[in-house]
Amino acid sequence: MKPINVGLLGIGTVGGGVFAVLERNADEIARRAGREIRITAVADRDTERARRLTGGTVKLTDDAFSVTRDLEIDIVVELIGGVGMAKDLALSAIESGKHLVTANKALLAVHGNEIFAAAHRHDVMVAFEAAVAGGIPIIKALREGLSANRIEWVAGIINGTTNFILSEMRDKGLPFDEVLRQAQRLGYAETDPTFDIEGVDAAHKATIMSAIAFGIPMQFDKAHIEGISRLESVDIAYAGQLGYRIKLLGIARKRPEGIELRVHPALVPASRLLANVEGAMNAVLVQADAVGATLYYGKGAGAEPTASAVIADLVDITRLHTADPEHRVPHLAFQPDQVLDVPVLPIEETVTSYYLRMRVLDKSGVLADITRILADSDISIDAMIQREAGEGESQTDIIMLTHQTVEKNAIAAIARIEALDSVQGKVTRLRLETL
Numbered sequence: 001m002k003p004i005n006v007g008l009l010g011i012g013t014v015g016g017g018v019f020a021v022l023e024r025n026a027d028e029i030a031r032r033a034g035r036e037i038r039i040t041a042v043a044d045r046d047t048e049r050a051r052r053l054t055g056g057t058v059k060l061t062d063d064a065f066s067v068t069r070d071l072e073i074d075i076v077v078e079l080i081g082g083v084g085m086a087k088d089l090a091l092s093a094i095e096s097g098k099h100l101v102t103a104n105k106a107l108l109a110v111h112g113n114e115i116f117a118a119a120h121r122h123d124v125m126v127a128f129e130a131a132v133a134g135g136i137p138i139i140k141a142l143r144e145g146l147s148a149n150r151i152e153w154v155a156g157i158i159n160g161t162t163n164f165i166l167s168e169m170r171d172k173g174l175p176f177d178e179v180l181r182q183a184q185r186l187g188y189a190e191t192d193p194t195f196d197i198e199g200v201d202a203a204h205k206a207t208i209m210s211a212i213a214f215g216i217p218m219q220f221d222k223a224h225i226e227g228i229s230r231l232e233s234v235d236i237a238y239a240g241q242l243g244y245r246i247k248l249l250g251i252a253r254k255r256p257e258g259i260e261l262r263v264h265p266a267l268v269p270a271s272r273l274l275a276n277v278e279g280a281m282n283a284v285l286v287q288a289d290a291v292g293a294t295l296y297y298g299k300g301a302g303a304e305p306t307a308s309a310v311i312a313d314l315v316d317i318t319r320l321h322t323a324d325p326e327h328r329v330p331h332l333a334f335q336p337d338q339v340l341d342v343p344v345l346p347i348e349e350t351v352t353s354y355y356l357r358m359r360v361l362d363k364s365g366v367l368a369d370i371t372r373i374l375a376d377s378d379i380s381i382d383a384m385i386q387r388e389a390g391e392g393e394s395q396t397d398i399i400m401l402t403h404q405t406v407e408k409n410a411i412a413a414i415a416r417i418e419a420l421d422s423v424q425g426k427v428t429r430l431r432l433e434t435l
């Protein structure tokens, strides 16, 4: 059978991996796909590097639009990143009648609604397994493997860079900047690493998962995003003493009132599998009504793990290439006319538990004042430790874990605690997820 021709846009970390794995495993991949999948054109700004990586066996250009419009190409793989040029190239490929594979979570979270609508109009497929959790087939699991279920929530460690930073800082005591540089050298970090550190990359991925899990449009602008840059090592240590680890979680949860869509550091019980996901590894836990909890674990970044997901999409598209568009798997798991406009809830409506750390005067009655405020707010305390004050010290730390409450309730109670004369400065508040 005639080979499928692929045009590759960007031959950097992931593009290089795709080229290498497709070449190395060509026979095995063709046996699965039913025909040869071959890269026939590559666009990259650096055509000399592209020539070195490809051995000059394919058409090379620095004009990516010449690939999206190339009549010989069946599938365009976008691996340049970003949301500017990448969006124009994605739409150009779709409008030229080509299927699109992308690893670009930013592009889909921000412009996905427009891109999927264009793909629907032009009867082409858009596949994006690599956009969430790199090599882990979480998109396929949510979209196809769990299609019998009502999905209740999805929670994941979906940014390798921040998980790597948190693990190395905790285990080796290495400074933040040094670990970040390592992550960049290893090819995990985004071009702009603040996307990783400030939780934006994880929010892109959580947005995509929320759309497929619940059949809602991409609503990245409604996601609540907090990264790890303000996390203090003292809280990592206290969390450890209480039996918890701090992880940057991406959470999408369906409630009767709407969807919680949030990324933030959270305490997770150390006994949970998710708390033991270390280094650049990713894991996603899905709670669904029929199957219960399922966990997906693996490498969330890097050249070949990500290439594995990109090539799986190429195989899927190759197999379904000639199928009627209505017999293909819908882009967002639900049929396009069944996507529902369920609102994303403001963060103040989130229901979760809390870790509170406060610096207090070491004198009688202080604890009673604090617990009275929490009781008045109907916030129940689950655990508490008080650091023993050192000799001559007049202040100490109190750390409390609460049961679940609505976030606005916790915020109001904390404001009252901060107003006590015996409480010094701000209360540190972190969310706690028992999962």
Ligand code: NDP
Binding pocket: 009, 010, 011, 012, 013, 014, 015, 043, 044, 045, 046, 062, 064, 078, 079, 080, 081, 082, 085, 103, 104, 105, 106, 130, 131, 134, 187, 188, 189, 190, 191, 300, 301, 302, 303, 306
């Ligand atoms: P890289 O920066 O390593 O590669 C991108 C390549 O595209 C570079 O060679 C770049 O050239 C080239 N490029 C950029 N703009 C253009 C353009 N307009 N025309 C032609 N070539 C262009 O990125 P990655 O491979 O790491 O990431 C690619 C995508 O995959 C991103 O969307 C990323 O978020 C996603 N992703 C990455 C993962 C990873 O582990 N790295 C994991 C999962 C997803 P130059 O260097 O000269 O700018």
Ligand code: HSE
Binding pocket: 131, 133, 134, 158, 159, 160, 161, 162, 188, 189, 190, 196, 201, 300, 301, 302
């Ligand atoms: N920068 C991302 C990460 C790459 O660190 O997880 C994978 O999407």
